[in-house]
């Protein structure tokens with residue numbers, strides 16, 4: 018772990034530097050930010066602010082209106098363990114137990130991947146396509162639902178009335194279920210435990226099959242941030258030696274569960290769009306294959322539609 022910066026006060030917990038000095042919001046923000054940055058945390062100051070705001074029951078920006086507010090004993094007692102956890106590179110979202118994702122606030126813990134901005138791009142594409150159909154009551158299959166971020170956003174924002182969401186992890190599904198209840202969307206979603214299509218009957222077909230699958234190549238593990246590698250569930254991250262194992266399974270199985278003209282939408286790793294496009298085209302089951310870039314220009318979303326001529330088990 019890199020120790021960066023100068024003047025960083027090392028130590029497990031903040032304590033008054035001198036007897037006549039008390040901790041104020043501003044001093045604590047500065048000290049804690051430097052402390053976290055000294056532990057290798059990017060944007061340590063921002064994370065310190067989030068944690069302090071949480072302890073004080075404030076919005077983060079309200080801290081800026083209360084720089085001189087003293088932070089007293091019980092508040093410091095609540096703040097210290099949170100700061101220690103972040104210094105050990107536990108993700109901020111796990112410490113807070115929640116994350117904002119599009120229009121939803123979702124519970125997250127170590128059983129689920131923290132939803133990412135790339136997944137919002139996947140949803141932008143899917144929602145634009147689904148709204149363009151001009152019909153309500155669409156049905157979707159979300160493979161590897163994790164916290165439920167995709168499934169619940171489809172119900173909240175799109176013309177979807179029903180989403181079937183599968184995950185191999187029962188623990189992840191428990192979090193997703195709680196999120197569906199907390200967001201008032203539980204009626205529209207059906208969570209099923211099992212590997213990708215296993216909990217889906219052959220005759221079930223959907224307007225959309227969507228997935229943000231595990232797609233990191235195993236060899237890339239050492240290069241991941243400690244927050245990801247050491248804290249997020251490996252089952253949510255790794256897709257076999259080349260990262261494409263889950264995507265191969267999904268591409269091979271989605272056709273049978275898509276209505277003619279239905280969309281298969283996948284989030285992929287930044288070097289995977291070429292192989293995934295080739296995979297889709299090689300099946301002869303998909304048409305209109307296209308790729309969408311993220312804000313940094315990397316190709317992160319692959320979209321396709323089921324060719325109308327493909328045979329199906331749909332009823």
Ligand SMILES: C[S@@+](CC[C@H](N)C(=O)[O-])C[C@H]1O[C@@H](n2cnc3c(N)ncnc32)[C@H](O)[C@@H]1O
Pocket residue numbers: 129130131132133136160161162163164165166167183184185186189211212213229230231232252253254263
């Ligand atoms: C990258 S995470 C995506 C989570 C969530 N959909 C999101 O976008 O934030 C992948 C998810 O797939 C699940 N998963 C991994 N292998 C699976 C499998 N064989 N069948 C079903 N789900 C699987 C993991 O448990 C994890 O929740």
